[in-house]
Amino acid sequence: MTQQPDSIRVGVLGARGRMGLEVCKAVDAAGDMELVAMIDQGDELFKASDAGAQVFVDFTTPDVVMDNLHWAIDQGINMVVGTTGFTGERLDQVRGWLDANPGVGVLIAPNFGLGAVLMMQFATRAARYFESVEVIEQHHPRKLDAPSGTSTHTAKLIAQARAEAGLGPMPDATKEEVDGARGADIDGVRVHSVRASGLVAHQEVLFGSLGETLTIRHDSLDRVSFMPGVLLGVRKILERPGLTVGLDSFLD
Numbered sequence: 001m002t003q004q005p006d007s008i009r010v011g012v013l014g015a016r017g018r019m020g021l022e023v024c025k026a027v028d029a030a031g032d033m034e035l036v037a038m039i040d041q042g043d044e045l046f047k048a049s050d051a052g053a054q055v056f057v058d059f060t061t062p063d064v065v066m067d068n069l070h071w072a073i074d075q076g077i078n079m080v081v082g083t084t085g086f087t088g089e090r091l092d093q094v095r096g097w098l099d100a101n102p103g104v105g106v107l108i109a110p111n112f113g114l115g116a117v118l119m120m121q122f123a124t125r126a127a128r129y130f131e132s133v134e135v136i137e138q139h140h141p142r143k144l145d146a147p148s149g150t151s152t153h154t155a156k157l158i159a160q161a162r163a164e165a166g167l168g169p170m171p172d173a174t175k176e177e178v179d180g181a182r183g184a185d186i187d188g189v190r191v192h193s194v195r196a197s198g199l200v201a202h203q204e205v206l207f208g209s210l211g212e213t214l215t216i217r218h219d220s221l222d223r224v225s226f227m228p229g230v231l232l233g234v235r236k237i238l239e240r241p242g243l244t245v246g247l248d249s250f251l252d
């Protein structure tokens, strides 16, 4: 790709992974970006800052992403993060690092698929109208974590919407005969994780009330589905200092 003088210089962390490879291709193909560093396990992070990266895109693993964030923020490098594993405590830690480096922007998005963002918004909207709701996420079997970041985020959004609407616990007379049979409990919302070959990333949110159900489903059939969201994040983060969680506010 021909370099533009004002192109955004991007470094990719986790560059040899499933998502990292796709991000490298997407950045390389974008007319307004320049891929200046591809970093994976064993490579030195400073090579990316030496190469003048303005934005790091991180698709690594939950056990290394915090070190990457801390290092990049201290170097004044903006971050677009898709890696999962962000608890409230972790987000507070990132906010603390950003307070000490106020010009830096970090976007942490549990899902960069535009359809997935809408699925979460629709589910949040529906949450107040149904007495029952459960989340079923389905992924490829090489995924390291469960429940998925997307399902955890969705469950938290639903729980918050239910609480704001004054809804109590869901009806459920079932006694769990085997641990895990009813899935994980995230803020009172059950989340079920399926892992099977052939799958990429899929999620259903199943709502139920007297005499009716509503199912909201999203399917990522290919990792290219995440790329428009990642590129949008790279473009917008340069003008959004501080911490942004989720892609929603970048779409408006």
Ligand SMILES: NC(=O)C1=CN([C@@H]2O[C@H](COP(=O)(O)OP(=O)(O)OC[C@H]3O[C@@H](n4cnc5c(N)ncnc54)[C@H](O)[C@@H]3O)[C@@H](O)[C@H]2O)C=CC1
Residues within 6 Å of the ligand: 013, 014, 015, 016, 017, 018, 019, 020, 039, 040, 041, 042, 059, 060, 061, 062, 064, 081, 082, 083, 084, 085, 109, 110, 111, 112, 113, 149, 226
């Ligand atoms: N937010 C979103 O839209 C999406 C998020 N994800 C998440 O992204 C993460 C990565 O997913 P995949 O690409 O499928 O995993 P993967 O296992 O294919 O790739 C992870 C890569 O990170 C590398 N890595 C490990 N430690 C490193 C370090 N210290 N520095 C640099 N690289 C390092 C690994 O060697 C590997 O190449 C997961 O947490 C996954 O859940 C995945 C898809 C979409």
Ligand SMILES: O=C(O)C1=N[C@H](C(=O)O)C[C@H](O)C1
Residues within 6 Å of the ligand: 084, 110, 111, 139, 143, 144, 147, 148, 149, 150, 151, 200, 201, 202
């Ligand atoms: O590991 C994956 O593949 C994915 N991870 C993210 C998650 O945990 O929600 C996003 C998407 O579901 C794909």
